[in-house]
Structure formats: structure tokens, C-alpha cells
Amino acid sequence: MLDYSIETFSIKGSDRVIKFLYVNPEKRFDMIQLSVRLNEETKIIKKVLEKLDSVDLLTKEKGDNGIVYYTLNRDSKLFPILENIILADNQ
Numbered sequence: 001m002l003d004y005s006i007e008t009f010s011i012k013g014s015d016r017v018i019k020f021l022y023v024n025p026e027k028r029f030d031m032i033q034l035s036v037r038l039n040e041e042t043k044i045i046k047k048v049l050e051k052l053d054s055v056d057l058l059t060k061e062k063g064d065n066g067i068v069y070y071t072l073n074r075d076s077k078l079f080p081i082l083e084n085i086i087l088a089d090n091q
Contacts, residue, residue: 013040014048018057021072022086028061028069057082
């Protein structure tokens with residue numbers, strides 16, 4: 001049984017971050033890049049990333065420059081559910 005709060009996905013911008021990372025699977029993005037590309041405040045992106053990370057939907061990688069880069073965790077138990085929602089939304 002998945003024990004995730006709906007609160008995780010009700011944060012402003014969470015759906016946009018998830019979709020953006022989903023359609024860019026081979027790329028990684030830092031918080032500033034996501035903020036610019038999604039035209040959203042950095043503090044909102046930070047909150048979304050923290051929530052997504054707390055439910056194991058992100059993988060994080062620290063670059064040589066110390067910046068943390070994010071990708072969608074396709075091994076997460078929640079990923080197949082999100083993928084179905086994203087694909088259904090695009091039809």
C-alpha cells in the first residue's frame with residue numbers, strides 16, 4: 001500500500017515540475033533551471049522539490065560545483081501511477 005499524502009501534489013507547481021521532468025528523462029536540472037524554465041518563483045520550486053523528494057519521486061545528484069541536480073525517480077513505487085495520470089492527461 002502506498003502511503004503518500006495528497007498534500008504532496010496539491011502544492012502550486014508540483015504538476016508542472018513532475019510533467020517537465022517526465023518529458024525530459026535524460027536531463028537533470030537544478031532548482032534555478034527549473035524556476036526559469038517553468039517561470040515560477042524559486043521558493044515554490046524549492047518547496048515542490050522537497051515534497052517530491054520526501055515521497056521518493058526524485059533522484060538527486062550533487063555536481064562538482066556543489067549544485068544539486070534533480071531527475072524524476074522512475075524506480076519509485078509511485079512512478080507508474082504518475083505516468084498513467086500524465087499519459088491520460090495528454091490524450
